[in-house]
Amino acid sequence: xxxxxxxxxxxxxxxxxxxxxxxxxxxxxxxxxxxxxxxxxxxxxxxxxxxxxxxxxxxxxxxxxxxxxxxxxxxxxxxxxxxxxxxxxxxxxxxxxxxxxxxxxxxxxxxxxxxxxxxxxxxxxxxxxxxxxxxxxxxxxxxxxxxxxxxxxxxxxxxxxxxxxxxxxxxxxxxxxxx
Numbered sequence: 001x002x003x004x005x006x007x008x009x010x011x012x013x014x015x016x017x018x019x020x021x022x023x024x025x026x027x028x029x030x031x032x033x034x035x036x037x038x039x040x041x042x043x044x045x046x047x048x049x050x051x052x053x054x055x056x057x058x059x060x061x062x063x064x065x066x067x068x069x070x071x072x073x074x075x076x077x078x079x080x081x082x083x084x085x086x087x088x089x090x091x092x093x094x095x096x097x098x099x100x101x102x103x104x105x106x107x108x109x110x111x112x113x114x115x116x117x118x119x120x121x122x123x124x125x126x127x128x129x130x131x132x133x134x135x136x137x138x139x140x141x142x143x144x145x146x147x148x149x150x151x152x153x154x155x156x157x158x159x160x161x162x163x164x165x166x167x168x169x170x171x172x173x174x175x176x177x178x179x
Contacts, residue, residue, distance in 0.1 A: 019040065019041075020039060020040060020041025021039050021040075021041060022039060022040045022041075023037055023038070023039055023040075024037060024038045024039065024040055024046050031050045031051060032050055032051065032052060035049060035050040036050060037049070037050035037051075038050075044065070045063050045064060045065040046063060046064040047062070047063045048062045048063050048064065049062065087117070087119065087131055087134050087135070088117060088119040088125045088126060088127050088131060088168075089125070089126040089127075089128065090112045090117060090122075090124050090125060090126070091124045091125075091126060092112050092124060093123075093124050094108070094109035094110075095109075096122075096123045096124060097112060097122060097124050098117075098118055098121050098122035098123075098124075099112055099113035099116045099117055099118075099122065100113070102116055112124070118164065119168055120164040120165075120167040120168055121164075127168055127171050127172060127175070128175070129172065129175055129176065129179070131168075131172070132169075132172045132176075135165060135168045135169050135172060136169060138165050139162070139165045139166060139169055142158055142161060142162040142165060143162070145158055146158055146159070146162065
């Protein structure tokens with residue numbers, strides 16, 4: 001099966017992916033409280049009046065303008081929701097965020113818990129080559145730590161973490177092979 005390529009097919013894809021009246025920006029992406037922002041159904045441009053504007057940017061130029069191809073609208077949406085971190089990036093999709101399982105149900109879905117992120121388990125996590133150094137250092141630290149005499153529970157915990165870290169470093173190795 002091939003992906004749709006026509007502009008009409010892409011517009012249909014966008015409308016099934018995000019509701020037309022769904023806001024583009026949220027508090028997590030920097031929206032100023034109380035200021036109305038653009039909705040996803042608008043595929044030509046998104047005014048950014050609801051976001052803090054840099055002093056060197058003219059108000060009339062503070063907007064996202066899309067080419068005719070609506071796939072740019074989808075890409076901009078992904079970027080607006082991406083949380084950048086030192087060990088991974090989070091694409092922040094609340095229903096599939098593993099970090100939310102640690103919260104009481106009433107508090108879920110409001111923001112990612114970047115400190116509780118487990119990239120080896122969460123579908124929202126994105127590892128890049130820029131994260132390699134952090135993961136390699138943690139792997140080396142854990143290998144060194146496991147050389148010490150440890151209680152069984154502490155050793156088991158360190159081995160579990162090492163397996164998760166090695167999952168991340170193996171992913172990074174595959175990225176390096178594909179570039």
